[in-house]
Structure formats: structure tokens, C-alpha cells
Amino acid sequence: MRSKPGWRKKSTKKNRDAEAEKKGYKELEKTNAAFEAYYKTNGQAQSIVPEEEWNTFLEFLRAELPTTFRVTGTRRTANELNQAIRSRYIPLLTNIVIDDKPVEAPTNIPWYPEGLGWQLLSGKMAIKRSKEFKGFHRFLVAETEVGNISRQEAVSMIPPLLLGVEPHHLVLDMCAAPGSKTAQLVEALHANDEPGQIPSGLVIANDADSRRSYMLVHQMRRLQSPCLVVTNHEAQHFPNIQFDLGLAPGDRSKLQFDRVLCDVPCSGDGTMRKNAPIWTSWHMGNALGLHTTQVSILMRGCQLLQVGGRIVYSTCSMNPIENEAVIAEVLRRYKGAVELVDASAMLPELKRRPGLHSWKVGSKDGRLFESYDDVPEADRKFIRKSNFAPENVAEMHLEHCLRIYPHLQNTGAFFVAVLEKKAAITAVDRAKAGVELDDEEAASETDQQQLEVTATTSDSSMTDAQMETVKRALSPATVEEPDTKRLRGDAASDDATTPADSDAGKPEKKAKTGGYNNPDGPFTLLPGDNASVQEICDFYGFSEAFPRDQLLVRSESDQNGKTMYFISSTVKKLLQADDISRFKLVHTGVRAFVRNEGSNEKAFRYRIQADGLSVLAPFLSAARKVNAQLEDLRIIVQKQNPMIEDLTTHTKERLDSMQPGCSILEFDPAPYPDLDMFETIRVPVWRARVSVNLLLNKQEKRSLGFRIGVDTTAAETAAAAAVSSNDNSEAATPAPETQAPSAQ
Numbered sequence: 001m002r003s004k005p006g007w008r009k010k011s012t013k014k015n016r017d018a019e020a021e022k023k024g025y026k027e028l029e030k031t032n033a034a035f036e037a038y039y040k041t042n043g044q045a046q047s048i049v050p051e052e053e054w055n056t057f058l059e060f061l062r063a064e065l066p067t068t069f070r071v072t073g074t075r076r077t078a079n080e081l082n083q084a085i086r087s088r089y090i091p092l093l094t095n096i097v098i099d100d101k102p103v104e105a106p107t108n109i110p111w112y113p114e115g116l117g118w119q120l121l122s123g124k125m126a127i128k129r130s131k132e133f134k135g136f137h138r139f140l141v142a143e144t145e146v147g148n149i150s151r152q153e154a155v156s157m158i159p160p161l162l163l164g165v166e167p168h169h170l171v172l173d174m175c176a177a178p179g180s181k182t183a184q185l186v187e188a189l190h191a192n193d194e195p196g197q198i199p200s201g202l203v204i205a206n207d208a209d210s211r212r213s214y215m216l217v218h219q220m221r222r223l224q225s226p227c228l229v230v231t232n233h234e235a236q237h238f239p240n241i242q243f244d245l246g247l248a249p250g251d252r253s254k255l256q257f258d259r260v261l262c263d264v265p266c267s268g269d270g271t272m273r274k275n276a277p278i279w280t281s282w283h284m285g286n287a288l289g290l291h292t293t294q295v296s297i298l299m300r301g302c303q304l305l306q307v308g309g310r311i312v313y314s315t316c317s318m319n320p321i322e323n324e325a326v327i328a329e330v331l332r333r334y335k336g337a338v339e340l341v342d343a344s345a346m347l348p349e350l351k352r353r354p355g356l357h358s359w360k361v362g363s364k365d366g367r368l369f370e371s372y373d374d375v376p377e378a379d380r381k382f383i384r385k386s387n388f389a390p391e392n393v394a395e396m397h398l399e400h401c402l403r404i405y406p407h408l409q410n411t412g413a414f415f416v417a418v419l420e421k422k423a424a425i426t427a428v429d430r431a432k433a434g435v436e437l438d439d440e441e442a443a444s445e446t447d448q449q450q451l452e453v454t455a456t457t458s459d460s461s462m463t464d465a466q467m468e469t470v471k472r473a474l475s476p477a478t479v480e481e482p483d484t485k486r487l488r489g490d491a492a493s494d495d496a497t498t499p500a501d502s503d504a505g506k507p508e509k510k511a512k513t514g515g516y517n518n519p520d521g522p523f524t525l526l527p528g529d530n531a532s533v534q535e536i537c538d539f540y541g542f543s544e545a546f547p548r549d550q551l552l553v554r555s556e557s558d559q560n561g562k563t564m565y566f567i568s569s570t571v572k573k574l575l576q577a578d579d580i581s582r583f584k585l586v587h588t589g590v591r592a593f594v595r596n597e598g599s600n601e602k603a604f605r606y607r608i609q610a611d612g613l614s615v616l617a618p619f620l621s622a623a624r625k626v627n628a629q630l631e632d633l634r635i636i637v638q639k640q641n642p643m644i645e646d647l648t649t650h651t652k653e654r655l656d657s658m659q660p661g662c663s664i665l666e667f668d669p670a671p672y673p674d675l676d677m678f679e680t681i682r683v684p685v686w687r688a689r690v691s692v693n694l695l696l697n698k699q700e701k702r703s704l705g706f707r708i709g710v711d712t713t714a715a716e717t718a719a720a721a722a723v724s725s726n727d728n729s730e731a732a733t734p735a736p737e738t739q740a741p742s743a744q
């Protein structure tokens with residue numbers, strides 16, 4: 001699956017033509033004889049849609065894909081933003097007419113739960129020609145940048161919804177990057193969060209491609225979940241880990257999951273509406289080359305699933321070789337221990353077609369075979385028995401699979417299958433069920449039924465330069481530092497500066513021994529009585545309920561940790577597993593505290609990071625909190641380092657009474673119904689000697705400004721000017737601005 005264009009990508013005819021020419025295809029040539037011969041309803045091949053629908057199917061496949069997005073976050077925050085869309089924007093976007101033609105306002109995706117999925121059927125022309133749509137587009141960009149909105153293709157939202165994740169579930173996303181579905185899984189885990197509550201479940205997001213794993217971390221940062229772990233394995237070789245959940249003394253069961261998502265690499269012909277080059281590059285070889293890997297990944301997923309657990313398999317391909325044939329092969333191998341689930345009652349408004357019971361297999365040169373017996377010896381290198389429907393296909397209920405086609409509800413094409421594990425299939429399952437294992441079984445560590453792996457795709461869409469930017473941005477020292485650079489009037493004496501990023505640009509470190517198998521260094525858990533942690537808790541007045549033993553640093557040597565990450569208790573247990581070094585761990589934890597490396601001894605060194613604030617806030621006492629007014633927020637968002645004396649009286653008095661260092665401004669929007677905000681806003685600020693500075697990055701400031709009706713452009717310009725006039729000083733090190741990779 002390819003990455004999607006972001007909100008900002010300009011799709012002018014000129015740009016498209018240039019792109020088309022560069023890639024050697026003409027945009028309008030959306031035909032492919034081999035594709036049509038293979039899929040068309042002519043009695044010869046798959047008959048994926050009834051004959052009378054073929055032309056409509058093709059018409060939709062060639063048309064521009066509507067823009068779709070989800071409102072994200074916990075149920076409460078998502079509903080708040082959704083309400084703002086409904087009350088503020090939809091009325092403005094209703095009854096717009098361009099060139100005497102009515103333009104459709106955004107509408108809810110009918111099958112998406114709670115009205116949180118949206119579609120813009122009006123096309124890009126409306127954004128270009130209508131100031132109301134342009135304004136809405138700006139709002140979407142701002143909210144996407146801070147992660148409140150996720151642009152995602154509608155069909156790609158389906159698999160996580162069918163997985164049915166609950167807060168206590170252990171979830172594995174086997175092929176996760178760039179992470180749009182992982183985001184849904186993490187959101188589902190946190191859907192019912194109450195303040196101070198951290199779900200007992202976790203999500204492990206894995207991808208075989210390390211570049212894409214980093215891209216995933218970047219996307220996930222917006223969700224601020226202490227329950228997420230990112231790993232970098234070939235999914236079919238995902239390791240077994242002894243994971244002590246502490247349920248009973250001595251319980252050291254192998255890690256198994258309640259839910260597994262298997263969104264495998266695929267040929268992607270369901271994405272032709274947004275990836276026009278597939279029209280010319282399509283051939284049978286793509287699907288044939290991926291089938292074996294897809295089977296291996298799904299099998300490993302089934303092995304790692306608890307008995308009674310659910311696994312969802314999905315592709316953005318229409319090809320039965322990558323879909324029904326994969327499902328049938330896994331069902332055949334597991335002989336009733338894994339079953340397809342009838343999903344017809346799930347997402348009832350989603351239009352779908354049943355999975356196929358019969359299909360033909362094509363050779364690379366377009367010959368079609370009814371059965372494996374017909375395949376000449378020379379072709380058997382590419383065409384396998386498992387590409388065909390097995391003899392007992394009728395018993396498998398492949399009709400329970402979901403096929404989504406573009407013309408059913410104006411989307412991309414997609415395939416989804418929901419499966420449940422009904423009985424033991426591995427030695428781990430049998431041991432968990434209390435079955436005594438023979439010696440050979442007990443010795444079997446991995447219990448992986450190996451399949452020959454013929455191909456994997458990494459579909460890496462990041463350039464080296466982009467990768468470097470993302471990696472630098474993710475380095476513990478630097479993740480999108482807020483503007484703590486220029487403190488008006490007291491920059492020289494107050495230390496609210498962000499140190500230069502000492503690691504930026506360094507070549508990738510090799511995996512260290514002794515730590516977790518991570519190229520960027522080990523993850524070291526801090527003991528709850530760590531001196532710096534104690535200092536932090538005292539300074540900010542953390543309550544006793546704050547789990548101070550759930551912090552880690554990304555360094556073997558620096559126990560004081562420049563950056564401390566907060567993790568959930570379940571992630572902590574996982575990290576304490578004896579054999580965790582088997583995991584190629586890329587990332588975990590929410591940035592909670594960052595140490596300022598300055599000389600000013602009056603200022604407390606550790607600031608609270610905006611990333612961690614939503615998790616930390618319920619544990620904070622009043623010691624460093626300030627009840628701010630809307631006016632204060634507006635001043636702080638609009639100005640670079642405003643003077644404390646310019647703020648409202650109460651805020652000024654509170655800040656004056658505090659020692660320099662980080663403080664938290666809290667704003668209750670209840671008295672301002674026009675703002676469409678229902679939740680308290682909390683932002684970290686640096687209280688310097690005579691001024692304050694908002695500790696948010698540019699995008700976060702923009703989004704906040706947008707919500708409280710303030711344009712941040714002037715502040716951004718002032719910040720840029722301040723930085724460039726101090727290019728050589730440590731204090732002036734510019735915040736790394738990373739371009740968020742586009743979501744899928």
C-alpha cells in the first residue's frame with residue numbers, strides 16, 4: 001500500500017502532468033488490458049462483480065477518490081471536535097453554489113460509528129473556488145497537524161473497527177506502518193479513559209521496514225499513549241516473549257494477544273483511484289509473489305493469538321490470490337482451529353460483497369488456470385497449489401469475507417476477513433491449556449511453522465533526507481522542541497533554553513549489548529526512588545497516586561535522564577521480561593519530562609513536555625498550576641515571550657509567586673460557549689524571570705490559536721527572526737520542524 005498525499009499536496013493539472021511524465025505514464029491512460037481480462041465478468045476469469053456492474057465499477061475506479069477523515073482522540077475529546085465541525089463549519093458549507101452548481105457539504109461516512117468519520121464529496125475544486133471550503137481546509141490542516149483529525153482512506157478504517165479492541169486487550173499490529181490503523185487501535189484502547197486512568201492493555205505496532213517504523217513512531221506521537229510499543233521484525237518471524245502478567249505467582253506465560261491485525265503487504269490494486277501508476281504497472285506476478293508471505297504472516301498471527309482471540313486479515317487488493325486463497329490456505333493448515341467469523345452484523349451500513357468460492361489463477365503472461373493440475377511444470381516456480389481454492393472450500397465459509405468495491409459507496413477497493421481462534425494450534429497454546437507437552441514440544445521455542453518466503457515488499461516511500469529528518473525529530477533530545485529559545489528581556493540570565501541537539505545528524509548507532517535490541521540505544525527503566533524523579537515529583541507536587549516507577553530513559557549511562565518517558569504498567573512488565581532483548585524495540589513511552597541543560601540555578605531543570613501532559617495532569621497538585629483566562633491564552637499564543645506583567649491580574653500574581661521553571665496554564669472554556677470547547681485546556685509554559693513562553697511547537701500553537709480565535713502567523717515570523725539573528729548561540733538552536741508524513 002502506498003502512502004497517501006497529505007492535505008497540503010497541491011494536485012494541479014500541471015503538477016499531475018509533470019508527475020505523470022516523470023513516472024512515464026499519462027494520467028488519462030487508466031486502462032490495463034491484463035487487469036481487465038483477469039477481473040472482468042466474461043465467464044473467463046474472476047467475475048468479481050456482476051457483468052451489468054462492470055462498467056460502473058470501472059468508472060468509479062478511474063474517478064477521483066473523495067477526501068475522507070476521522071476525528072480522533074478519546075471519545076470525549078473527539079466528540080468535542082466533532083461538535084465544532086457540525087455547529088461551526090457545516091452550516092457555512094451548506095448551500096454553496098459554484099458556477100451555478102450546488103456543492104455538497106461534508107457528510108458523515110454512514111457506516112463509521114458515532115458520526116466521527118467524514119467525507120468530502122465535493123472534490124478539490126470546491127477548496128480552490130470557495131472561501132468557506134478554503135477555511136474548512138485550513139481548519140483540517142491545523143487539526144491534522146496536532147493529531148485531532150486523521151486523514152485516512154475510508155476503506156482503510158474498516159479492519160480496526162472489525163477487530164473490536166477493548167481497553168484491556170493485548171493487541172498486535174503485525175504490519176503497522178505508516179500507522180493509520182495503529183492509531184485507531186490505540187484510540188480504541190483509550191476510548192473510555194477517565195482522568196488518571198491508564199488502560200491495562202497495550203498495542204505492539206510492528207513493521208519489517210525500519211524506515212517505516214520510524215514514520216509510524218512519528219505519527220503515533222500525537223496520540224500520547226503510554227501503552228504503545230513499536231517493534232521492527234518480519235511479522236512471520238515475530239518472536240515469542242515470556243511475559244509475566246503477574247496474574248499468579250510464577251506465571252510466566254508466553255506473550256499472546258487478544259487481538260491481532262494482519263494488514264499485509266499487497267499488490268494494492270484496490271488503491272488505483274489514488275495511485276494511478278498501478279494502472280500501468282499491474283500484472284499477475286505481483287499477487288503471485290506476495291501470496292506466500294501473506295500466508296506466513298497470517299499463520300504467525302494465528303499462532304500469537306490467544307485461543308478465543310480475534311484476528312483481522314486485510315489487503316487493499318482485489319486479487320483472490322492475495323485474499324481468499326490466503327485465508328483458505330491458513331484455514332486448511334489449522335484444520336478447524338481457526339474459523340471465519342460472520343461479520344454481516346458488524347458495521348451494518350457498510351455495503352459489501354461476499355468472499356469468492358472459486359477463482360482462476362493467472363500466469364505472468366496472462367494464461368488462466370482452473371486448477372493446479374493444469375499448471376505446466378515450468379510455471380510451478382511461480383504458481384503454487386495454495387493459490388487455488390482447496391477441495392473443501394465449501395466448508396470454509398469464504399462468503400464471510402468482505403469485499404468492498406469502489407462503486408458500492410464511492411471508496412477504494414478492500415478485502416477484509418475476520419477470524420477467531422477456536423482451539424490450540426501451538427505448543428504455547430497447549431501449555432497454556434494445561435496439556436502436558438512432550439520433550440520435543442516443550443523444547444520448541446518458536447513453534448513457528450516455517451513457510452518458504454518468496455517475497456516481501458517494503459514499499460518504503462521515504463527518501464533518505466526525509467528519513468533523517470524524522471529520525472532527528474524523534475531523537476530523545478529533540479522531538480519538535482517548543483520555542484524555549486528567546487525569552488524577551490531575560491534571555492541572557494534565565495535558562496529556558498533548549499540545548500543544541502547533540503545527537504542530530506550522527507550516524508545510526510549499532511545495537512548495544514545488554515540493553516534492548518534497539519539501534520538508538522537501550523531503554524532503561526528508572527527506579528521509583530530515583531533522585532531526579534523525586535525532585536520532579538516534589539517540584540510539581542505530584543500526588544502519591546502518580547506511578548513514579550513507570551519512567552524510562554533512552555540511555556544506559558545517564559540514570560538522571562535528559563528525557564524521561566512515561567509508560568503504562570503493562571508496558572513496564574513487558575520491558576522487564578527476561579527475554580525482551582529478542583525484541584527489536586524501536587520506541588515506547590510518552591515524553592514526560594525534559595531536562596534543560598542551562599546554567600541558571602534558580603530555574604528548576606525539568607520541564608513537563610506537552611506530549612505527556614494529558615497523562616500527567618490528573619496527578620498534578622496546584623503547586624505549578626495557574627488558572628488562566630482566555631485573554632492570557634490569547635496573549636501567550638500570539639506573542640513571542642510576553643511579559644508576565646501583561647497578563648491578567650490573577651495569572652500575573654500566580655506566576656509572580658512561583659520560582660522560575662515550567663508551569664501549567666489551565667483554561668476552563670465553560671464560560672465561552674462560542675468556542676465549542678468542552679474540555680479544560682492545559683499547556684506548559686516556561687516561567688522565566690519577567691516573561692513567559694509557551695512550550696508548544698509551531699503546529700500545536702497554530703492549532704490552539706485556531707481554537708481560541710488567534711492568528712499565530714505574526715508570532716511565527718517573530719520566532720523565526722529571533723532564531724536567525726542568534727544563529728550561533730546555543731539558545732537559538734532552531735526547533736526541528738518535521739513534515740508529518742501523510743497518513744494512509
Ligand SMILES: C[S@@+](CC[C@H](N)C(=O)[O-])C[C@H]1O[C@@H](n2cnc3c(N)ncnc32)[C@H](O)[C@@H]1O
Pocket residue numbers: 001156174175176177178179180181182206207208209212233234235236263264265266293297456457458459460744
Ligand atoms: C499495507 S502496508 C500497512 C499499512 C498500515 N497497516 C496502515 O494502515 O497504515 C504493509 C506494511 O507491511 C510492511 N511489511 C512488508 N513485509 C513485511 C513483513 N514481512 N513483516 C512485517 N511487515 C512487513 C511494509 O513495510 C508496509 O509498511
